[in-house]
Amino acid sequence: MDKNIPERVSCIVIGGGITGLSTAITWAKNNPSDEKPVLLLEKEPGLGGYVTSFKRKDYLFDTVQLIPDSFAVLKYFGIDIDLKQFEGYYARIFLTDTTTGKVKCIAIPSGVEAFRTFLLQNYPNDEKAINKYFIYAQKMFDELFHLKVEPTFFEILNILFKCPKIITQSSKTFRQFLKRFHFSEPEISEIFDVFAAFSGLPSERVAALLPVSAMTVSLQGSYRPYKGFIEFPHKMKVRLKELGGHILTNTTVEKILIENNRAIGVQCENGKRFYADYVVTTIDPKVGMQKLVGKELLQKQSPSYARKVDTAKMSASAFMINLGLDEEIDLEALGFNCGYNLLTTGKGIFNKLYKTYEKGDRFMSKDEFFIPVICPSLPLGKKNALTMFVYPASVGDWCTLRDNDYAAYTKKKTEIAQHFIGLVEQYMIPGLCKHIQVMDIATPATFVRYSGSPTGSKFDMAPYPTNFGKNRLKMRTPIKNLFQPKFSHGIWPCLQAGIQVVDMIMDRKIMGGNSRYG
Ligand SMILES: Cc1cc2nc3c(=O)[nH]c(=O)nc-3n(C[C@H](O)[C@H](O)[C@H](O)COP(=O)(O)OP(=O)(O)OC[C@H]3O[C@@H](n4cnc5c(N)ncnc54)[C@H](O)[C@@H]3O)c2cc1C
Structure with a gap:
C-alpha cells in the first residue's frame, strides 16, 4: 500500500465511479489538501466504474454512448475533454411492421x-x-x-x-x-x-x-469523447491527484464504522481501517446502506429511511453486444453517423418488455422488439463498430452460470446476441452478419461485477414518481456525517451529484443548495 495514504482524512469517498470522482474532486477543490484531505477507495484496479472504453483487437468500444452538454461542470473541475458533438440528426427510429416487413425511418434532427x-x-x-x-x-x-x-x-x-x-x-x-x-x-x-x-x-x-x-x-447537444469515454475517469483521476486527493484502488470497503450514530470511517476487506470526519458512499445505495451500514442499525436509527432503502426499486440491467465490422460495410452510407438508432416494433413494446422483466422473465420475440443500435466508430473516425443493447434484463442466474459453467454461459449469451443481430440484419442492416469480425457480449453478470450492484442496474434507482424528486432516497442519511449521493441516470447526473453532496456537507458554500450546477 502507498505509504503516503494517511489513516485519518477529512472525507472518505467509497467507490471510484463518476459519482465518487466528482465528489472527491469537489471536496479537494474546496478544502486544503494538507488540513482536510480526501481519500477515494475503489475495489477495482482502475477508476470509472461503469464508464470505460475497451479494445477488442483493433476495435474500440465504450460502455457509455452519449452525454449531454457537461462543459460547465468540467470547467468547474478544471478538466478539458475533447468532445465530438452530434450535428444533423440526433436519432433515428426504425419503426418496423413485422407482418409486412416494412420499415419506416423517422430521423429526429438535433436542436x-x-x-x-x-x-x-x-x-x-x-x-x-x-x-x-x-x-x-x-x-x-x-x-x-x-x-x-x-x-x-x-x-x-x-x-x-x-x-x-x-x-x-x-x-x-x-x-x-x-x-x-x-x-x-x-x-x-x-x-x-x-x-x-x-x-x-x-x-x-x-x-x-x-x-x-x-x-x-x-x-x-449530445457528445462523445474522441478518445473514448475512458477519458472521463482518466482526466478526473489526474485532476484529483493535482488537487492533493488520495486514491486507493484494489480496496473493497466492507463496513462503514459508526460510533454513537456517527460515521467515523471505514473498514476494508483486507482489515485496514481508515478514519474520517465524513463518509460518502457512491456505490449501490442498497449495498451501501444495508450491508456496509447494516440493516439493523439503520432500522434502529430511522425506520422510515430503512424502509425507503428497502423499497427503492433499482433500474434493470442489460446485455451489450459489441461488433467489430470489416471495412467493406459503409456505415456512413447507411446513415449511422448519428447519436442513436432504435429498431422497434413500437405500439408500447418497451412497456411490455418492462412488465415481462418485472415478472423475472425474458422476452425474446421475432415479432416484437426494441433494440438500440449505436455506431461508436464513425463519429470518431475509428474502425467500423456497432453496439447494440438489450434492455431491460434481469440478473437471474447469469452470475452463477458464469462462475460455474463458463462454456454454457458463453453459449447462452451468444444465442441471445445472435437473435438480436438477426433482427438488426433483417430490418436495419442487410447482410450485417457477413461483415462481423469481432463480437463481444456483456451480460448482466458483467455489470454486476463492475459496479458491485447485485442487480447490475444500468441506471441506479429507477425514476418512478415514487422514487424520484422529493420522493428520492435522501443524500443525507440518518447516520450523522454519512451521505449517499446516488441517483445516477447517467454521467451528467453523477457529475452533478458529487458537487451537490459536498455542497450539502459544506453548508451550501459551493452551489447555494441548488439542485443543479451550471
Ligand atoms: C451499458 C451502459 C450504458 C450506459 N450508457 C450511458 C449513456 O449513454 N450516457 C450516460 O450518461 N450514462 C450511461 N450509462 C449510465 C452511467 O454509466 C452511470 O449512470 C454512471 O457511470 C454511474 O456512475 P457511479 O459512479 O454512480 O456508479 P458506478 O459506475 O457503478 O461506480 C461505482 C464504483 O464503486 C465501486 N465499488 C462498488 N462497491 C465497492 C466497495 N464495497 N468498495 C469500494 N468500491 C466499490 C465500483 O467498482 C465502481 O467503480 C450507462 C450505463 C451502462 C451500464
Missing part, C-alpha cells in the same frame, strides 16, 4: 427548435398540441433552476410559487403528463417514448420530469 419544426411539418394535424407541449416543457425545464436539494421552509414556499408545473406533474408518469396535450398521431408517442427509454423506464412508469429534461438537454 430543440429543429425538432419542433420537424414535428410540425410531419404531423400538421397536431400543430396545436405540439406547440403547447414545447411551451409547457420548456417552462417546466426552466423551473428546475429554482429547486433546492434540501429546501428550508421559506424555500419550499418559493418553490411552490416558482415551480408550479414541476409540482403539478411530480406524481405523474410521462404518459399521464402527455395526455394533457391530446396528441392524435401515434407516431408522436413513439418518438416521445424514445426519450423516456433514455431514463431506463417506459413512459407508463417514468416520472414526467425526467424525459422532459432528457429531451431538452439531449436535443440541445
Whole structure:
C-alpha cells in the first residue's frame, strides 16, 4: 500500500465511479489538501466504474454512448475533454411492421427548435398540441433552476410559487403528463417514448420530469469523447491527484464504522481501517446502506429511511453486444453517423418488455422488439463498430452460470446476441452478419461485477414518481456525517451529484443548495 495514504482524512469517498470522482474532486477543490484531505477507495484496479472504453483487437468500444452538454461542470473541475458533438440528426427510429416487413425511418434532427419544426411539418394535424407541449416543457425545464436539494421552509414556499408545473406533474408518469396535450398521431408517442427509454423506464412508469429534461438537454447537444469515454475517469483521476486527493484502488470497503450514530470511517476487506470526519458512499445505495451500514442499525436509527432503502426499486440491467465490422460495410452510407438508432416494433413494446422483466422473465420475440443500435466508430473516425443493447434484463442466474459453467454461459449469451443481430440484419442492416469480425457480449453478470450492484442496474434507482424528486432516497442519511449521493441516470447526473453532496456537507458554500450546477 502507498505509504503516503494517511489513516485519518477529512472525507472518505467509497467507490471510484463518476459519482465518487466528482465528489472527491469537489471536496479537494474546496478544502486544503494538507488540513482536510480526501481519500477515494475503489475495489477495482482502475477508476470509472461503469464508464470505460475497451479494445477488442483493433476495435474500440465504450460502455457509455452519449452525454449531454457537461462543459460547465468540467470547467468547474478544471478538466478539458475533447468532445465530438452530434450535428444533423440526433436519432433515428426504425419503426418496423413485422407482418409486412416494412420499415419506416423517422430521423429526429438535433436542436430543440429543429425538432419542433420537424414535428410540425410531419404531423400538421397536431400543430396545436405540439406547440403547447414545447411551451409547457420548456417552462417546466426552466423551473428546475429554482429547486433546492434540501429546501428550508421559506424555500419550499418559493418553490411552490416558482415551480408550479414541476409540482403539478411530480406524481405523474410521462404518459399521464402527455395526455394533457391530446396528441392524435401515434407516431408522436413513439418518438416521445424514445426519450423516456433514455431514463431506463417506459413512459407508463417514468416520472414526467425526467424525459422532459432528457429531451431538452439531449436535443440541445449530445457528445462523445474522441478518445473514448475512458477519458472521463482518466482526466478526473489526474485532476484529483493535482488537487492533493488520495486514491486507493484494489480496496473493497466492507463496513462503514459508526460510533454513537456517527460515521467515523471505514473498514476494508483486507482489515485496514481508515478514519474520517465524513463518509460518502457512491456505490449501490442498497449495498451501501444495508450491508456496509447494516440493516439493523439503520432500522434502529430511522425506520422510515430503512424502509425507503428497502423499497427503492433499482433500474434493470442489460446485455451489450459489441461488433467489430470489416471495412467493406459503409456505415456512413447507411446513415449511422448519428447519436442513436432504435429498431422497434413500437405500439408500447418497451412497456411490455418492462412488465415481462418485472415478472423475472425474458422476452425474446421475432415479432416484437426494441433494440438500440449505436455506431461508436464513425463519429470518431475509428474502425467500423456497432453496439447494440438489450434492455431491460434481469440478473437471474447469469452470475452463477458464469462462475460455474463458463462454456454454457458463453453459449447462452451468444444465442441471445445472435437473435438480436438477426433482427438488426433483417430490418436495419442487410447482410450485417457477413461483415462481423469481432463480437463481444456483456451480460448482466458483467455489470454486476463492475459496479458491485447485485442487480447490475444500468441506471441506479429507477425514476418512478415514487422514487424520484422529493420522493428520492435522501443524500443525507440518518447516520450523522454519512451521505449517499446516488441517483445516477447517467454521467451528467453523477457529475452533478458529487458537487451537490459536498455542497450539502459544506453548508451550501459551493452551489447555494441548488439542485443543479451550471
Ligand atoms: C451499458 C451502459 C450504458 C450506459 N450508457 C450511458 C449513456 O449513454 N450516457 C450516460 O450518461 N450514462 C450511461 N450509462 C449510465 C452511467 O454509466 C452511470 O449512470 C454512471 O457511470 C454511474 O456512475 P457511479 O459512479 O454512480 O456508479 P458506478 O459506475 O457503478 O461506480 C461505482 C464504483 O464503486 C465501486 N465499488 C462498488 N462497491 C465497492 C466497495 N464495497 N468498495 C469500494 N468500491 C466499490 C465500483 O467498482 C465502481 O467503480 C450507462 C450505463 C451502462 C451500464
